[in-house]
Amino acid sequence: MQNYLLSKYNSIQPRFTITKFITVFTFILTSLFLIYYILFKDNLPTLSIPVISRDSSNRSILPSFFPVINRELIQTDYQPNVISKAQKPSCLIVIRTADGAMGNRMFLFASAYGLARLHQCELYVAPWILTDLRSIFLVNLNQTPVHLITRDSVVKEPGLFGRYSSCTLFDDLLRVPLKENLTRYEMIGFYQAYGYFLKYRHEISYLFQFNQGAIRPNVPLVEQLLKAVWNIPMNLGNYTKDNVTHQYLKSLLTHPSVPLMPVTWIGMHVRRGDFLTFFKIDTSVDYLTFAMNYYRRKYINCRFLIASDDKNYVRTNLGHNSDVFITPKSFFSGDDLAALALCEHTIVTGGTYGWWAAWLAGGNVIHDLNYPVPSQNCIREHYFPPWFVFPHAKSNSTKSRR
Template sequence: MQQYLLSKFCFPLRDNNDYCRYFQSRMAETKFRAFGFGILIALFIIYYLLFHETQVKPTIIFMNKNTSSERKTSHMYSFVINEKLVPNFISKIFDKAQLPASCLVIIRTTDGGIGNRMFLFASAYGFARLHQCDLYAAPWIVKDLRSIFTIHLNETPVHLVTNDSVANQTGVYGRYSACTLFDDLLKIPLDPNLIRYEMIGFYQAFGYFIKYKEEISYLFQFNQFATKNNVPLVEQLLKVTWNIPLNLGNYTKDNVTHQYLKSLLTRPPAPLIPVTWIGIHIRRGDFLTFFKIDTSSGYLNLAMNYYRRKYINCRFLIASDDKDYAKTNLGNHSDIFITPNSFFSGDDLAALALCEHTIVTAGSYGWWAGWLAGGNVVHDLNYPVAKQKCLREHYFPPWFLFPQNSSSQQPPPMRLPNQ
């Protein structure tokens, strides 16, 4: 078309080449401008597809944090958002915008201690995360959890609803669970009858949240209060184990992180010989009467010997609701330490999470100590009890181990692997 116009325009002006050349230059300039405009449109479309969907503008710097394969089995990847270190799962949040929530998960009642509330909250989070639901957690539950943990829900895809009237509307379907994994809660799409769902009871089944393991661990980061209370304990352990002082580096006792305290114990500077820290939680108290179970010292010694064979230079850190029992039965060993009597439940949990592996007797508190510490977990077979009607495959993750002899006479135990 351009050539046709050019020939028609230039032919009658063939005796005046200046006009012809002027027309040709204008045509070339127009063509160049159109080409440049097309390039700008293409770049804008590419930018929109790659970045605009997230509607987030953080400064992201990827970092690889390697750990020894002997002491840790995985590589952890993290990135920095506005100079704040955040686990890699949050990068997935920036990958696409969250759709408006079309359902609601409700938790407002729970019995027992902090371990029970952690289970209920984690299961509710996992359910809400899977189906892109809003989460209503009773303010007292959130407050109780935040007395120990950070619970940074604003940095996750799940939106926390705080308006009580939302949870009090009609059409809420409530169902009780001790530790049952309901298959219909995991089906996609969610049954329309379950889009306003209240979790009643305990929901102690890891299947509700195992898919979001990193996010759960991020929510259950220890706050400054629980971390600060463990500084003197770490100082004592460093002194007794290696005869070295506490070095907080650029931190102070008021702002040191739990992760940094753990690194002081698990990665001592050369030429110090590393040790393997194993946390032990001994649950007694109301379990002696309510569940009529008691962990034997034989089980505890068997579990400790398992770790002594598996790792060199083991050290054991015990937390218990009956520390006199722990001191009487296990306190005379040079490789065993017991948390102070002044520690409350959050302090003890933070102390157990400083370790690399765990020994658990019974209860959800010890279960979560093992989860937060990472590594292997050796668990007694006396819990859950029969009247709880809990399937072991629902309650225990696959990395939990069970000794051959147990404190109880429950169904055939699983043997510890020969390692």
């Protein structure tokens, strides 16, 4: 009997030891994980996503920004994920010269931000460029992961490499890590290639939120549109004319309360001006009419809000349509841009200003074929995102074969 009990004990003892070891090992791993999570949870990677923001009444307001390829928005509050700026960046992106007008500067800034974000670089933006952008947008860089350098002396330090681009997407700028000779990089020209910032489009849209200076002139415009389309007064809710958000104004047009009939708002930018002489191009009324009819067939109850640098031309050629509204003559470029971004879809003739109006509005985009011009040497896939379409191209080719 004693021998039996002894043999039984010897058979049980190893199993007991193994079980105890597994229990202790699991406890240690769990403890280490909890300690790591508590110490480093703020630096764990998070997924930044576009949002539907909310007004002061906590109602969902569709954003007036970025295009989504599948047209699906994730409903969650956007809080920029600010990484620790104590980490010393290993590179510098510089923009201090800019040609053209607002659309060109938006491209240059967005591309610079995208590269700085991709490579965790510091970003130097010439003060005058930042001031110009902030005449229309908030550009709150303090709430983004990119560190803005304000010392002008940084551009005088040795080793700065500059390269010109009109709309070229340089592959070497997108490789991680950057080559040593590109770690202090000055962007010269326009950099009109959306690939530099597409990955961070939600952050770009956050930076390009309209300020009150651009929003305020649009309050009476929206009031006029509400009266003309639905014959209703404007209800600003908890807002005033001085603090109403762009998103709230957009919601008044795109989501009228029941039982009002829904309307599809199409923004249209007609660029003429210097394009007639400098690029020798002029968008035809046939194209504008085709694009409008395309949307009329695609959506129910369309209304067109048109901005242009030649509003007399628009009024003469398109003003007779009962579904057309033209922004006031008193509007400046920032006011017109904010007005076009109130819409759901866009028609563009040419130029970066219209490109950005379409980007900020979101939705579908129809663009004319005559821009960019051949002399710009643009690869179309670099300049046009996939949601910019050219349905009239097929129509024109069909006509030419007849």
